[in-house]
Structures are given as C-alpha cells and as structure tokens.
Amino acid sequence: MRLDDIVKSLASFRNFTGGPNDRFADVTFATFYSLCILGMTPKSRVLDIGCGALRNGFLLMNYLEKDMYYGVEPNTAMMDEGKDKLAKPFLQDKTPNLSDTDQFDFKGSFGDVVFDFAFARSVFTHTSKSQMDLCFKELAKVSRPGTIFLLSYKPPTGIFGGEYKGKNWIGRSHESSTPGIAHYKKETIVAAGKPHGFRELQGFDHRILQALQEWLVLEKT
Numbered sequence: 001m002r003l004d005d006i007v008k009s010l011a012s013f014r015n016f017t018g019g020p021n022d023r024f025a026d027v028t029f030a031t032f033y034s035l036c037i038l039g040m041t042p043k044s045r046v047l048d049i050g051c052g053a054l055r056n057g058f059l060l061m062n063y064l065e066k067d068m069y070y071g072v073e074p075n076t077a078m079m080d081e082g083k084d085k086l087a088k089p090f091l092q093d094k095t096p097n098l099s100d101t102d103q104f105d106f107k108g109s110f111g112d113v114v115f116d117f118a119f120a121r122s123v124f125t126h127t128s129k130s131q132m133d134l135c136f137k138e139l140a141k142v143s144r145p146g147t148i149f150l151l152s153y154k155p156p157t158g159i160f161g162g163e164y165k166g167k168n169w170i171g172r173s174h175e176s177s178t179p180g181i182a183h184y185k186k187e188t189i190v191a192a193g194k195p196h197g198f199r200e201l202q203g204f205d206h207r208i209l210q211a212l213q214e215w216l217v218l219e220k221t
C-alpha cells in the first residue's frame, strides 16, 4: 500500500474528502500515530466519530483486528466514496462496523459494545454545544473506566473571537455543503465531558502529533 497513490486518488473524489487534500496524508498519519501513543493496539475496539471519507478509517481497518473498527458518518455519499476509493481492500476481511446515525446513537447503532478508544477529528469544530453534550452522553453509554476519547478542537482566535453559540451543526455535513467552523475553548469541552464521567488526561501534548487542529485527550472515569 502506498500513501502517495491514495493521496492521488483524492483528485477523483466527487464528494468532500474531509480536506485539505494537500495535507490529507499528514492528518491520517498524525491521528493514527497519536492513537498508538495513547495505547491503541490491534486488539483495541475503536470508534471513529464523524469518520467522513474514512481518511483515518482505512488505515485503522488495516491495523486493527477483524471487527474492531467502528465508524459513524451521516453523509453516506462521502463514506461510500471512501469505502470505494480508500477502504475497499479491507472491507471484506476486516468487517468494519459502519453507521449513518446523526444522533450520536452509538448504542443503537452497534449494540452492547464497549470501546477502548473513541476519537472525533474535526467534529467538535462543527457541533453546536448541545450536540457536543449529546455526543458525550451517548459515548458514556459505550465506554468503560479507562476508555480514551481523543478529540480535536479549534480555540477562539483574536480579540473578538468567541465560542460558537449556534444551535445547529455548522459546516459541511449530510445536510449542508457550506463550510463553517465552531470554535470552543478547551475548558468548555472539558466541562461538557465532566457530567458524563470524562476527565482530561494530561502529559500527552509533547508526544502526540497535531493533525492541523488542537487535540484534547480525555479518559472515562
């Protein structure tokens, strides 16, 4: 498998790839590497929230044991194109579990599974605050003490930069093709996770690799 060839295939995508295409492989590698630093092994059960065109999914399907990759993506056209152009070699042998829920309904989608790792790259950069809360609530139902949740975010910038106050998803999705970003402070996200039993795990900043956005590492207590 050559990452170069995979990156070239992006030129043929009709749907959003998750962008930017010139940094696509950097993000794939940085996310994968960071999950490994946090302790992911081939035996881990991993949930990819907002898995998009399977930018991270195709590499995880290859690495993880059969049946251990779980992806959620309501934009089915985007995910189907990723299945066809990135993940095809792994679909049959690795039997990934995929869902199109847009309600973060992980339990309803996948049943009584418990994840070792969950990650959401560039998802809390688009959710409303209530969607963030719902994601934590639903993730808690499929977590155990010690489950790691790696998520990316974009803090507000500049003197006038504030947090996103809208009520809906902002940015590309199954319902919109208009770009947009939700900015949140790290403290806001940590506070949203707290009532659902997630706490910040410190000490990883210098070890995990940035994937164009800030990472926050949480652990279920």
Ligand SMILES: C[S@@+](CC[C@H](N)C(=O)[O-])C[C@H]1O[C@@H](n2cnc3c(N)ncnc32)[C@H](O)[C@@H]1O
Binding pocket: 017, 018, 019, 049, 050, 051, 052, 053, 055, 056, 072, 073, 074, 075, 078, 101, 102, 103, 104, 120, 121, 122, 123, 126, 169, 172, 173, 174
């Ligand atoms: C910026 S993209 C990131 C995709 C992928 N994580 C990556 O890094 O390439 C955000 C993704 O979240 C998806 N999304 C939209 N609403 C969602 C929801 N309610 N639950 C999960 N994902 C959602 C979008 O369709 C889009 O694919």
